[in-house]
Amino acid sequence: MVRTASEPRRPRPWARLLGLGLLLGLALPARALTVFACEPEWAALTRVLAPQARLHVATHAGQDPHHIEARPSLIAQLRAADLAVCTGAGLESGWLPMLRQRAGREPLLFEASDYVALIDAQPGARATPWSGDVHAEGNPHIHTDPRRLLEVAAGLAEQLQALLPAAERPAVAQRLAAFQQNWRGRIAAWERQAAPMRGRAVAAQHSSFGYLFAWLGLRPVADLEPKPGMAPTPGHLQQLLTSLRAQPPAAVVISSYQDPRPGRWLSGQLNGTPLLVLPATVAEDAAAPELAQWMDGLLRQLLAISGR
Amino acid sequence: MTYTASKSLLTMAATLLALSAAQAQAPAKPTNPAWQFGAVLDLTQTSRPLALGGRDQGLQLGHSDLTASGPLGPWLRAQATATVATHEGKLEKGIEEFWLETTRLPAGLQLRAGRFASQIGYLNQQHPHADDFVERPLLYRAFYGGHWNDDGLRLNITLPTSFYWMVGAEAFRGRKLVAEAAPGSPGGLGVSTLSTKLGADLNRQHSWQLGLSHIHNRREAALEDGDHEHGAEAHEHHHHHHGAQFSGRKTWLLDGTWKWAPGGNNREQQLRLGFEAARITGLNRFARGSDKHEANALSAVWRFNPSWEVGVRSDWLRARQPHGDHFHSVLLRERSLMLAWKPTHMQALRLQYARQRDAHEVENPSRGTWQLQYVMAFGAHGAHSF
Numbered sequence: 001m002v003r004t005a006s007e008p009r010r011p012r013p014w015a016r017l018l019g020l021g022l023l024l025g026l027a028l029p030a031r032a033l034t035v036f037a038c039e040p041e042w043a044a045l046t047r048v049l050a051p052q053a054r055l056h057v058a059t060h061a062g063q064d065p066h067h068i069e070a071r072p073s074l075i076a077q078l079r080a081a082d083l084a085v086c087t088g089a090g091l092e093s094g095w096l097p098m099l100r101q102r103a104g105r106e107p108l109l110f111e112a113s114d115y116v117a118l119i120d121a122q123p124g125a126r127a128t129p130w131s132g133d134v135h136a137e138g139n140p141h142i143h144t145d146p147r148r149l150l151e152v153a154a155g156l157a158e159q160l161q162a163l164l165p166a167a168e169r170p171a172v173a174q175r176l177a178a179f180q181q182n183w184r185g186r187i188a189a190w191e192r193q194a195a196p197m198r199g200r201a202v203a204a205q206h207s208s209f210g211y212l213f214a215w216l217g218l219r220p221v222a223d224l225e226p227k228p229g230m231a232p233t234p235g236h237l238q239q240l241l242t243s244l245r246a247q248p249p250a251a252v253v254i255s256s257y258q259d260p261r262p263g264r265w266l267s268g269q270l271n272g273t274p275l276l277v278l279p280a281t282v283a284e285d286a287a288a289p290e291l292a293q294w295m296d297g298l299l300r301q302l303l304a305i306s307g308r
Numbered sequence: 309m310t311y312t313a314s315k316s317l318l319t320m321a322a323t324l325l326a327l328s329a330a331q332a333q334a335p336a337k338p339t340n341p342a343w344q345f346g347a348v349l350d351l352t353q354t355s356r357p358l359a360l361g362g363r364d365q366g367l368q369l370g371h372s373d374l375t376a377s378g379p380l381g382p383w384l385r386a387q388a389t390a391t392v393a394t395h396e397g398k399l400e401k402g403i404e405e406f407w408l409e410t411t412r413l414p415a416g417l418q419l420r421a422g423r424f425a426s427q428i429g430y431l432n433q434q435h436p437h438a439d440d441f442v443e444r445p446l447l448y449r450a451f452y453g454g455h456w457n458d459d460g461l462r463l464n465i466t467l468p469t470s471f472y473w474m475v476g477a478e479a480f481r482g483r484k485l486v487a488e489a490a491p492g493s494p495g496g497l498g499v500s501t502l503s504t505k506l507g508a509d510l511n512r513q514h515s516w517q518l519g520l521s522h523i524h525n526r527r528e529a530a531l532e533d534g535d536h537e538h539g540a541e542a543h544e545h546h547h548h549h550h551g552a553q554f555s556g557r558k559t560w561l562l563d564g565t566w567k568w569a570p571g572g573n574n575r576e577q578q579l580r581l582g583f584e585a586a587r588i589t590g591l592n593r594f595a596r597g598s599d600k601h602e603a604n605a606l607s608a609v610w611r612f613n614p615s616w617e618v619g620v621r622s623d624w625l626r627a628r629q630p631h632g633d634h635f636h637s638v639l640l641r642e643r644s645l646m647l648a649w650k651p652t653h654m655q656a657l658r659l660q661y662a663r664q665r666d667a668h669e670v671e672n673p674s675r676g677t678w679q680l681q682y683v684m685a686f687g688a689h690g691a692h693s694f
Binding site: 063066068070098104130131229230 | 418517654
């Protein structure tokens with residue numbers, strides 16, 4: 001990390017401080033491409049394409065990416081970045097605008113959702129105080145569909161090439177081609193593996209894995225959230241239980257950042273319906289192969305229920 | 309800062325604008341978000357008003373607003389906020405914010421001009437609808453009329469450090485700090501501020517922010533008539549609710565925030581600790597070194613579930629009320645306890661109990677106030693700061 005300033009003291013006369021600040025800012029040395037990734041999956045994808053980039057990862061799999069605070073550390077990280085790689089489609093609307101406003105310096109913004117078709121779009125839908133989190137553009141959790149990840153990778157490679165020196169661009173193209181080839185092979189294998197799951201019903205909390213379900217042909221028949229983004233309430237869970245009893249789903253699926261108690265309760269009440277806690281994304285410091293390992297893990301957890 | 313300094317600030321700002329226009333490169337892809345519109349409604353029922361409080365007895369329309377914000381071309385961002393509130397039975401309208409800010413100055417510099425909330429302290433810059441308590445701390449109510457927004461200029465720099473470090477200067481007209489200035493007080497930009505904020509994460513679970521601000525106020529409050537009757541009633545006419553009750557030439561403000569979220573997942577659970585302290589000196593031409601206003605606020609809020617929060621706050625105020633050529637001591641303590649239900653992030657229902665003690669030279673301290681507040685947001689209501 002660039003650490004060019006001494007610890008702060010009581011402000012001296014303003015002009016002196018301002019002058020010091022100007023010097024610090026202008027005397028910034030040339031450095032490696034610095035990327036601010038809003039979510040760990042985009043950090044991993046950046047590592048696939050540009051392993052030399054310096055990365056700041058704003059969130060981790062244990063956090064709800066809708067509810068990140070515009071923490072001072074994140075402002076400093078965005079301030080240092082040349083490129084911000086985020087999901088878009090409203091996922092970061094509660095915190096990224098504030099970071100951008102406070103950073104005093106705007107990196108380029110790459111929004112992955114611009115490069116794929118979104119599911120569950122609600123054209124014209126407006127958020128009201130009673131509607132929960134409305135994403136009119138569609139479900140923003142696109143990274144759980146490996147086919148869409150492939151499309152994002154192509155867009156990101158183009159963006160990275162535009163920012164890197166000419167000498168480094170061919171390497172990015174080569175890494176993209178290798179990733180695409182490898183990933184297409186894996187997608188075919190995952191689809192074969194998941195074939196027995198097609199058509200199975202699942203109860204899920206939030207639309208976090210909506211793309212995964214759509215890709216694998218799983219049917220999300222119930223949402224533990226009464227409204228999108230609203231924490232499960234006892235009344236709503238009771239209703240779900242009543243409606244699901246006749247035909248219990250194959251699993252209750254929640255994400256690693258969600259409180260497991262509501263899901264655990266529902267799975268317990270629906271005797272024999274297992275609770276799956278799926279990791280929302282890869283680790284923040286995930287090396288490139290971990291994207292595939294994460295997807296392998298998701299498939300493994302889901303397949304464990306397919307025999308039921 | 310002197311008036312010439314404010315002028316040189318303006319000149320500097322103009323130079324910077326020209327500089328950035330010259331340096332600006334076309335972005336690879338437009339990064340400006342679209343214009344956003346939002347509204348906030350605040351309804352509060354108060355059992356009995358607090359001394360120096362911002363809420364009337366009974367049902368009141370609190371600080372409710374309509375906001376529009378968005379880009380103006382590639383180099384500027386603008387925001388406008390119109391507010392309505394009822395005060396003593398009357399509907400009051402106002403323009404709370406109307407500003408332009410640069411987005412592409414080099415070196416992390418930002419220049420803002422127009423009407424906006426000063427960045428002093430922790431709470432002043434936050435929109436009141438995002439507060440954790442129904443009333444602002446005594447510190448803000450006594451020294452800034454609850455929320456100090458003013459017409460002026462701001463120049464900030466976010467330094468390229470691995471931790472967050474912002475240094476900024478502002479110049480304001482200062483009408484809200486001193487509604488009625490003594491003859492000879494400067495017009496124009498009579499108040500200047502200097503602030504710095506520092507912050508970082510300790511690890512995944514702990515984050516902190518520290519701020520230090522200084523206000524230099526060259527507007528001196530008009531003196532009370534020498535033949536006054538002693539007693540708080542005499543001031544009521546001069547000091548309207550919206551302005552500051554106590555002012556002075558120099559203010560130091562220290563603020564600290566500590567947040568802890570188990571596992572870093574602040575959505576589920578979070579503890580927020582906040583501390584602010586202010587000291588104002590140079591009260592007027594008769595003030596001696598020992599004459600000063602002081603106030604502090606200490607708060608703790610615990611989100612124990614995604615939709616529920618409980619919090620306590622302790623406020624303390626000691627001030628010197630000018631009476632001609634001498635001063636009277638003012639003292640007040642306040643404790644607040646609140647429980648909030650936030651079923652979605654667009655709604656909050658808050659129940660609060662506050663009690664004032666040790667009141668000295670303060671009119672109508674409350675021995676117990678219950679408040680029920682409902683805050684509702686429509687549309688985009690902007691991201692909240694830390």
